[in-house]
Amino acid sequence: AALRRKGEVDVKGGWKVGEPVLYAALTKAFSLIEATTKRLEKTAILTSFLLLVIQRSAKADHNSLLQAVYLCINRLSPDYVGVELGIGESLLIKAIAESTGRSLSLIKADLKREGDLGLVAMNSKNSQKTLFKPKPLTLPFVFSNLRDIALTTGNSSQAKKVSVITKLLAACQDFEAKYIVRSLEGKLRIGNAERSVLVALAQAVVLAEKEKVGKKWSQEKLTARLEEGANIIKAVYSELPSYDKVIPALLEVGIDGLRDKCKLTPGVPLKPMLAKPTKAIGEVLDRFENKRFTCEYKYDGERAQVHKLEDGTVDVFSRNSEDMSKKYPDLVDQLPRCIKESTKSFVLDAEAVAIDRLTGKLMPFQELSRRKRKDVKVEDIQVQVCLFAFDLLYLNGEPLLQRPLYERRELLRQYFTPVPGEFDFAKSSDSETTEEIQTFLEESVKDGCEGLMVKMLDSDASYYEPSRRSVNWLKLKKDYLAGVGDSLDLVVVGGYYGKGKRTNVYGAFLLACYDSESEEYQTICKIGTGFSEENLQAHYDALKPLETTKVRGDIKVGGAKPDIWFEPKIVWEVLTADLSLSPIYTAAQGLVEDRGISLRFPRFIRVRDDKGPDDATGPEQIAEMYERQALAQSNGKKKKGGD
Numbered sequence: 001a002a003l004r005r006k007g008e009v010d011v012k013g014g015w016k017v018g019e020p021v022l023y024a025a026l027t028k029a030f031s032l033i034e035a036t037t038k039r040l041e042k043t044a045i046l047t048s049f050l051l052l053v054i055q056r057s058a059k060a061d062h063n064s065l066l067q068a069v070y071l072c073i074n075r076l077s078p079d080y081v082g083v084e085l086g087i088g089e090s091l092l093i094k095a096i097a098e099s100t101g102r103s104l105s106l107i108k109a110d111l112k113r114e115g116d117l118g119l120v121a122m123n124s125k126n127s128q129k130t131l132f133k134p135k136p137l138t139l140p141f142v143f144s145n146l147r148d149i150a151l152t153t154g155n156s157s158q159a160k161k162v163s164v165i166t167k168l169l170a171a172c173q174d175f176e177a178k179y180i181v182r183s184l185e186g187k188l189r190i191g192n193a194e195r196s197v198l199v200a201l202a203q204a205v206v207l208a209e210k211e212k213v214g215k216k217w218s219q220e221k222l223t224a225r226l227e228e229g230a231n232i233i234k235a236v237y238s239e240l241p242s243y244d245k246v247i248p249a250l251l252e253v254g255i256d257g258l259r260d261k262c263k264l265t266p267g268v269p270l271k272p273m274l275a276k277p278t279k280a281i282g283e284v285l286d287r288f289e290n291k292r293f294t295c296e297y298k299y300d301g302e303r304a305q306v307h308k309l310e311d312g313t314v315d316v317f318s319r320n321s322e323d324m325s326k327k328y329p330d331l332v333d334q335l336p337r338c339i340k341e342s343t344k345s346f347v348l349d350a351e352a353v354a355i356d357r358l359t360g361k362l363m364p365f366q367e368l369s370r371r372k373r374k375d376v377k378v379e380d381i382q383v384q385v386c387l388f389a390f391d392l393l394y395l396n397g398e399p400l401l402q403r404p405l406y407e408r409r410e411l412l413r414q415y416f417t418p419v420p421g422e423f424d425f426a427k428s429s430d431s432e433t434t435e436e437i438q439t440f441l442e443e444s445v446k447d448g449c450e451g452l453m454v455k456m457l458d459s460d461a462s463y464y465e466p467s468r469r470s471v472n473w474l475k476l477k478k479d480y481l482a483g484v485g486d487s488l489d490l491v492v493v494g495g496y497y498g499k500g501k502r503t504n505v506y507g508a509f510l511l512a513c514y515d516s517e518s519e520e521y522q523t524i525c526k527i528g529t530g531f532s533e534e535n536l537q538a539h540y541d542a543l544k545p546l547e548t549t550k551v552r553g554d555i556k557v558g559g560a561k562p563d564i565w566f567e568p569k570i571v572w573e574v575l576t577a578d579l580s581l582s583p584i585y586t587a588a589q590g591l592v593e594d595r596g597i598s599l600r601f602p603r604f605i606r607v608r609d610d611k612g613p614d615d616a617t618g619p620e621q622i623a624e625m626y627e628r629q630a631l632a633q634s635n636g637k638k639k640k641g642g643d
């Protein structure tokens, strides 16, 4: 199908081998992808486009494919470098007005009607009469301009940005203005998740290899090869999430050589392994029956992936792969004291926890969140942190992901030394009975932790699984035992004006979960509880700039009617009494029943700065929670009935 679609994706006149990719070809592919809801078709279209890019690139040109992939996932650099777009609505409206000669008020009125600034830009451009056809935009030109816009800071940066955007828009034809504006907004809205882009990339490379050597494969062989390629790329990328490294390697050594060429590398943060929630110790024992496992304290701090390179550089990365070295200069300073001489390079998985150095007592996350987030000076630090290491993923030139946890833990203890108040190993107990686990859990809570993490210790089931929420790691929080269930991380998508004491701020909010399959936000509840007055003011300040004129197309609203909509950016952790089926909200619709699922009595816990909207709880997790709850209720009833 991808080969068939190649002609469809190409642009009139094409572009020749060795010439820069035309931006029109990319936007043509985007519009075809947007026009279909079928996942396989979306991937096939993207595969065709990437195949064209590979086949028309000059031999040593890695940049064309790299830039094409970046624009497909709407990023300009790896996450940890943090070159980001996300230009505000008002700036874009100004640039559209300047490049088309239309008035601001007309553009705003169109936006109110259409709800999509990209579409408004395209229609504004296409209704304009032009004497001369502008020179075609090329992909490298657009990419470097977008990067310049993202990197412009300081005095009069707004004006500079508007001027570059205006020039870009002036050169746009056909679909180009629509997608340039959406890229600038930071959301493409073509329904293509990064996972599908990885699959398309793998398929394009396999097909290019096949065509190049004129291989004749049966349909089965081709299908198997495409699937194998996709699995290899996904595995490699989860270990080394940097297209800057993976794409040149892919073009150089092909799919088969990729695993050897691209391995976990200090300096490039990998996506962390995540845990599944469990509600009772009995459930832990059921899951890990007859297996060796360990229980560790679940510290209440912030995840920190600490990298040390051979040259002595130390980097601290967040759960989201953001560079936190400027937030934790004290951790960077402390680190050399806990490393043995033979420890040259490593990647640690750890939790940074606020600590009272005088008493050695651990402090809750709220204390840690009082620290400044950027440009912290060691001498100004009030809240001290201790690093609790629970895993070692790389040591002295060797990735350890595919070693059992007990071996990784051995090496961790061998190559690092605890320093009181600064560095320690996560406290663990390889207990096996309900009583032992219960005692350890109570101890962890008494020591200021959230509960336990229970991890498989032996065999390949205990390998480190980057970016996976794995059944081989279970979290047992004290809250679950009280029957409240796990907390959810939800995106704030709407606001309700406050009444009474809350008139100058939003009084309640509309929350949504995020479906990474369909790339849409699904509404889940209205929340107005758990906020202090200070909280509400801070939320107002953070959310006000995110107000949008109309609800975005990727928010599945259902019957919710907030007074105002927000760009989905901010994530909150929320607890709920229980979940119920709802005729209003759309979360997990179709997974349990036709109706969606909603939270009853949701309560705000905290802002999750370390999570982006794409990391919010997904509909499957919500459906799973609902089903567990239904099961627990029916078991409870049975018990009461004398079962």
Ligand code: ATP
Binding pocket: 274, 275, 296, 297, 298, 299, 300, 301, 302, 303, 304, 319, 351, 390, 426, 453, 475, 489
């Ligand atoms: P999730 O995406 O799983 O919901 P989260 O960031 O919301 O993750 P939790 O669900 O509370 O956090 O649990 C996982 C987190 O617990 C890890 O990301 C890590 O920050 C923290 N943690 C504390 N102690 C440990 C430990 N011993 N092992 C692993 N993680 C730990």
